Amino acid sequence: MKKSDIFVIHDxxxxxxxxxxxxxxxxVEKGWQYLTVPVYKEEIxxxxxxxxxxxxxxKRKWSIAHFEIIRDWYKKAPYFSTYEEELRKIYEKEYxxxxxxxxxxxxxxxxxxxxxxxxxxxxxFGFKSKRTQRIxxxxxxxGGDVYLSGPGGRNYLDTSxxxxxxxxxxxxxxxxxxxxxxGFVPNMSAIDALFNVGKMPEGE
Amino acid sequence: xxxxxxxxxxxxxxxxxxxxxxxxxxxxxTVGTKVREFEKIFSEYIGINAIATSSGTSALHLALxxxxxxxxxxxxxxxxxxxxxxxxxxxxQAKPILADVSxxxxxxxxxxxxxxxDKTKAIIVPHMFGxxxxxxxxxxxxxxxxxxxxxxxxxxxxxxxxxxxxxTFGDISIFSFNATKMMTTIQGGMVCTNNLDWIQxxxxxxxxxxxxxxxxxxxxxxxxxxxxxxxxAMGIVQLKKLNNFINRxxxxxxxxxxxxxxxxxxxxxxxxxxxxxxxxxxIKTPYPSRAIIEKMREHNVICxxxxxxxxxxxxxxxxxNRDAEFPKTExxxxxxxSLPIYPSLKDEEAIYIADIFNKTMKGMK
Numbered sequence: 001m002k003k004s005d006i007f008v009i010h011d012x013x014x015x016x017x018x019x020x021x022x023x024x025x026x027x028v029e030k031g032w033q034y035l036t037v038p039v040y041k042e043e044i045x046x047x048x049x050x051x052x053x054x055x056x057x058x059k060r061k062w063s064i065a066h067f068e069i070i071r072d073w074y075k076k077a078p079y080f081s082t083y084e085e086e087l088r089k090i091y092e093k094e095y096x097x098x099x100x101x102x103x104x105x106x107x108x109x110x111x112x113x114x115x116x117x118x119x120x121x122x123x124x125f126g127f128k129s130k131r132t133q134r135i136x137x138x139x140x141x142x143g144g145d146v147y148l149s150g151p152g153g154r155n156y157l158d159t160s161x162x163x164x165x166x167x168x169x170x171x172x173x174x175x176x177x178x179x180x181x182x183g184f185v186p187n188m189s190a191i192d193a194l195f196n197v198g199k200m201p202e203g204e
Numbered sequence: 205x206x207x208x209x210x211x212x213x214x215x216x217x218x219x220x221x222x223x224x225x226x227x228x229x230x231x232x233x234t235v236g237t238k239v240r241e242f243e244k245i246f247s248e249y250i251g252i253n254a255i256a257t258s259s260g261t262s263a264l265h266l267a268l269x270x271x272x273x274x275x276x277x278x279x280x281x282x283x284x285x286x287x288x289x290x291x292x293x294x295x296x297q298a299k300p301i302l303a304d305v306s307x308x309x310x311x312x313x314x315x316x317x318x319x320x321x322d323k324t325k326a327i328i329v330p331h332m333f334g335x336x337x338x339x340x341x342x343x344x345x346x347x348x349x350x351x352x353x354x355x356x357x358x359x360x361x362x363x364x365x366x367x368x369x370x371x372t373f374g375d376i377s378i379f380s381f382n383a384t385k386m387m388t389t390i391q392g393g394m395v396c397t398n399n400l401d402w403i404q405x406x407x408x409x410x411x412x413x414x415x416x417x418x419x420x421x422x423x424x425x426x427x428x429x430x431x432x433x434x435x436x437a438m439g440i441v442q443l444k445k446l447n448n449f450i451n452r453x454x455x456x457x458x459x460x461x462x463x464x465x466x467x468x469x470x471x472x473x474x475x476x477x478x479x480x481x482x483x484x485x486x487i488k489t490p491y492p493s494r495a496i497i498e499k500m501r502e503h504n505v506i507c508x509x510x511x512x513x514x515x516x517x518x519x520x521x522x523x524x525n526r527d528a529e530f531p532k533t534e535x536x537x538x539x540x541x542s543l544p545i546y547p548s549l550k551d552e553e554a555i556y557i558a559d560i561f562n563k564t565m566k567g568m569k
Contacts, residue, residue: 017347023350030272030274031272033350034350035350036347036348036349036350038347038348038349052348055348055349056317056320057320057321057322057349058320058321058322058324062348062349065322068322069322072322
């Protein structure tokens with residue numbers, strides 16, 4: 001996100017229950033566990049997905065349970081207390097749609113990591129194009145000249161369509177940092193780095 | 205009837221005997237050839253990867269290890285099922301938390317919800333007596349609360365839920381081939397999953413002398429959980445006969461459903477989306493089970509109350525389930541009777557059993 005000038009949230013992509021649109025991983029003593037937002041799973045765009053707010057875990061509403069699970073596993077992390085109250089407020093609020101919860105979490109992380117970027121929702125363009133062409137249309141619509149793709153884009157992007165727009169792939173090297181339990185488990189939620197390392201210096 | 209009709213009986217033919225003798229003659233005892241062949245055809249039958257084990261219990265133990273279940277984790281299991289379900293949970297020093305069952309003898313979806321806590325890591329769902337549990341609802345709960353689903357198909361191989369075989373809905377499923385199960389390898393089991401990392405764990409841990417090198421840096425505990433090639437040779441033949449076994453069990457069930465005509469009894473559940481394979485034919489009556497069983501015994505028919513004592517009455521599990529009540533389990537152990545049902549049971553035997561049962565019911569006060 002920090003490498004972009006404008007960050008476009010692909011909110012009208014189709015919801016996929018196997019991806020990370022409604023769940024993420026947190027570090028626990030014996031490895032990691034998922035926290036999954038209970039949603040009505042439908043083949044519709046992400047911004048239409050509704051949350052099942054009646055779901056309970058251990059006799060508490062799911063969102064309170066999620067916050068308490070995060071708190072219980074990260075309370076010993078050096079920077080957890082710095083962000084605890086702000087995170088609690090996000091989980092105490094009720095959201096009808098997943099996108100509203102996700103946006104609050106993204107904005108929380110942007111503020112915590114000092115990332116100040118303009119956010120645009122792809123749904124605001126109303127494009128009918130698909131796949132790579134849709135990405136190109138989106139980059140053109142915001143006046144961009146470079147599209148920074150995740151490394152997985154090599155597997156699905158039609159690179160021949162990038163003519164007036166430059167295609168770059170991220171060269172992400174996973175940082176290793178001290179977690180609050182023995183060993184290092186990669187690919188956790190960003191809160192894992194935030195609570196364990198804090199706001200990282202510029203450029204890291 | 206002059207001869208005793210037993211409650212259960214394995215169905216073994218000359219093909220199984222030949223397969224066992226051939227395997228023994230080839231000195232294939234634990235070489236693995238027959239085991240690999242059995243795993244392959246079982247995997248094709250069920251539709252996901254399969255690893256053979258020494259029993260259903262060892263299959264369940266390996267499943268719990270692969271899911272990382274360990275000390276103080278909670279695992280929800282039904283209060284009414286085979287006690288073998290609880291032991292692997294205890295091997296891992298985890299806590300078996302009991303949920304009551306429903307009228308179809310399967311774990312209650314509502315009671316599962318009331319037993320979930322932050323420490324719940326998995327739910328083990330047996331499909332009792334061959335009838336699938338409410339998989340859609342349970343799977344949804346698991347997905348919403350980040351809990352693993354283990355299907356226990358020890359009694360239900362071949363049963364389907366919305367035309368899909370049980371054992372393919374959970375994160376992991378286990379099967380048992382004990383002597384009187386739907387099919388047998390004398391003793392044996394299978395653990396199945398689509399997750400290749402877990403498959404590797406099953407392979408690594410089922411034999412304690414798997415890696416032959418001068419130095420073994422593996423810190424994991426290993427077990428003697430292999431299936432023998434002799435058992436696998438038998439399993440290969442039995443699996444080929446399984447559809448016939450299931451059809452025959454369903455025929456006997458039809459006889460019972462038609463001939464057992466006392467309007468005070470409740471037959472096993474049937475529904476359009478769940479295909480019952482009738483591992484057991486268990487009926488509810490208004491009378492004490494023991495009294496009925498004794499009367500049937502007088503006529504040379506052995507009936508049973510299944511899974512006595514239930515898990516909720518076992519001292520070993522009391523400390524994890526204090527203050528919990530299991531009214532449906534109590535009702536089942538007091539008022540249900542399991543009738544003989546197995547592929548080799550003859551029509552005339554089933555008709556005789558139904559006749560004696562009807563007369564017994566008429567004589568009950």
